[in-house]
Amino acid sequence: GQNIDQPTEMTATEGAIVQINCTYQTSGFNGLFWYQQHAGEAPTFLSYNVLDGLEEKGRFSSFLSRSKGYSYLLLKELQMKDSASYLCAVTDSNYQLIWGAGTKLIIKP
Amino acid sequence: IAGITQAPTSQILAAGRRMTLRCTQDMRHNAMYWYRQDLGLGLRLIHYSNTAGTTGKGEVPDGYSVSRANTDDFPLTLASAVPSQTSVYFCASSEGLAGGPDTQYFGPGTRLTVL
Numbered sequence: 001g002q003n004i005d006q007p008t009e010m011t012a013t014e015g016a017i018v019q020i021n022c023t024y025q026t027s028g029f030n031g032l033f034w035y036q037q038h039a040g041e042a043p044t045f046l047s048y049n050v051l052d053g054l055e056e057k058g059r060f061s062s063f064l065s066r067s068k069g070y071s072y073l074l075l076k077e078l079q080m081k082d083s084a085s086y087l088c089a090v091t092d093s094n095y096q097l098i099w100g101a102g103t104k105l106i107i108k109p
Numbered sequence: 110i111a112g113i114t115q116a117p118t119s120q121i122l123a124a125g126r127r128m129t130l131r132c133t134q135d136m137r138h139n140a141m142y143w144y145r146q147d148l149g150l151g152l153r154l155i156h157y158s159n160t161a162g163t164t165g166k167g168e169v170p171d172g173y174s175v176s177r178a179n180t181d182d183f184p185l186t187l188a189s190a191v192p193s194q195t196s197v198y199f200c201a202s203s204e205g206l207a208g209g210p211d212t213q214y215f216g217p218g219t220r221l222t223v224l
Binding site: 004031041043045048050087091095096097098099100102 | 149150151168199207208209213214215218
């Protein structure tokens with residue numbers, strides 16, 4: 001079956017760096033997305049990776065290794081507003097988007 | 110620009126009743142989607158549409174139907190609601206076709222409780 005694994009919850013300190021991992025086993029691969037979802041709100045797009053390597057966008061970076069079925073989202077200079085759930089989603093060979101359950105990130109002062 | 114709007118914001122429904130969740134986008138996007146989100150589970154695709162007049166089934170289509178009469182509107186209907194359909198429902202759209210590299214934009218969600 002298809003599966004995306006992310007840690008359920010992580011805690012980090014304001015101003016620090018945190019890495020949220022995502023591993024996937026899907027039938028094929030056609031891209032990986034990261035979305036941010038604040039409690040009670042809709043998901044919003046953060047990043048898209050289709051080739052191996054690191055994509056940097058301000059304080060957020062996303063890394064992909066297709067051979068390992070692995071991605072991570074790196075958040076630097078954490079701010080209290082970064083407290084949210086972070087969703088990993090993979091497009092499989094049938095161009096279906098498979099979503100992970102999300103990682104709830106708690107930022108402490 | 111509103112983006113995507115959904116109505117109602119929340120609803121409590123008796124089991125067996127019929128319910129239509131409304132979704133409208135003003136971005137002229139081609140593809141539209143309906144997801145449900147349950148605690149501890151990832152977003153699950155119910156139905157999608159790549160263009161007006163066409164629809165497709167997602168991962169969990171049973172008990173739900175959709176229509177796409179025009180580009181902007183994509184209503185989701187529960188013909189006879191059951192308690193297991195209690196969930197938060199998100200409508201989304203993307204400029205390109207479903208499954209492509211395009212960002213999906215989400216509506217604010219509808220919280221549905223079936224008793």
